[in-house]
Amino acid sequence: MAARSDVELLEDLLAIEQRLVSAYEGALRREAIDVGLGEMLRDHEREHAGAIERALAGAGQRNPRALVPEAKLTAALRSRTSFARFAVHLEDEAVAAYARTAAEIRNPRLRQPLGSIMACEAAHGVALRNALGEPVLID
């Protein structure tokens, strides 16, 4: 398979961020997450999305759409526990995507900042597991 361009890689990350923003917005509307935690996570994801949009500006940006199947989010919003587990899964996927992209992207100046977002998403997973009362580290 041909290597993907930097723009394509960043568009994928933007779609992931949009999915996370939608998830936290939905959880806050439905009171499926603690307000303080939910607002912090949502705000961080908005900052990430904004940063990636700026990186994409002027580089042939398309308009990625959120990838989350609506039915899965709707089902997850039934309780705080189910939403937290759903969000842990989304955050773990985001960490994996950022790790791949930070290594693959051709522009070396983008690697460290993408890694910085990756570390934040990793911290989100810990925060959500902590909220679930689970061990903060999954080994």
Next chain:
Amino acid sequence: MAPSITRREALGGAAAALVLASCGGGDAPPPGGGAKPGSGAALLGSLLALEHAVVAAYAACEEVVGGGVLRNMRAIADQERRHVARLQALIRELGGDPPSGRSAEEYARTFPRLREPGDALAFAEDLEQRQVRAYLEALTELPDLKLRQAAADIGADEGRHLAAVRALQGLPPAQGPFVTGAL
């Protein structure tokens, strides 16, 4: 008025001294062996030296903590040991000779005095912060995709460790949207 320094800052400063000493200030130059210049082996050797020091630091921290903090620190230390093994393997693949760590006694001389769990957690937080930064900076420098993937994977682990030691102190696991710098 004389400048004051908090206990937390003092512990962080000691950690900084440890890191500097471990990454070249006092050790022999990182691996050289038969690795080609520019292969990334030297940078991996610096990361490995830091990992060795961090494993020793967690052993020191474990002496003053108990309960859930101890269980988490042991889990973190286990992951750090796996990082050591992964870095050693990568350096050998590049034809290099992985640097060995110092003795426990030598490391202990560079550590701050840890009297209570709060001291250990503040020390651990500082070390994890430095590890996250080191791995993310390595992403810019490492020449090979496979090596960058390893640095990113380990950097993600260190991000989890940093968040965990913050949570164990009752702090928000995520400090802000960008852990080491924004796009």
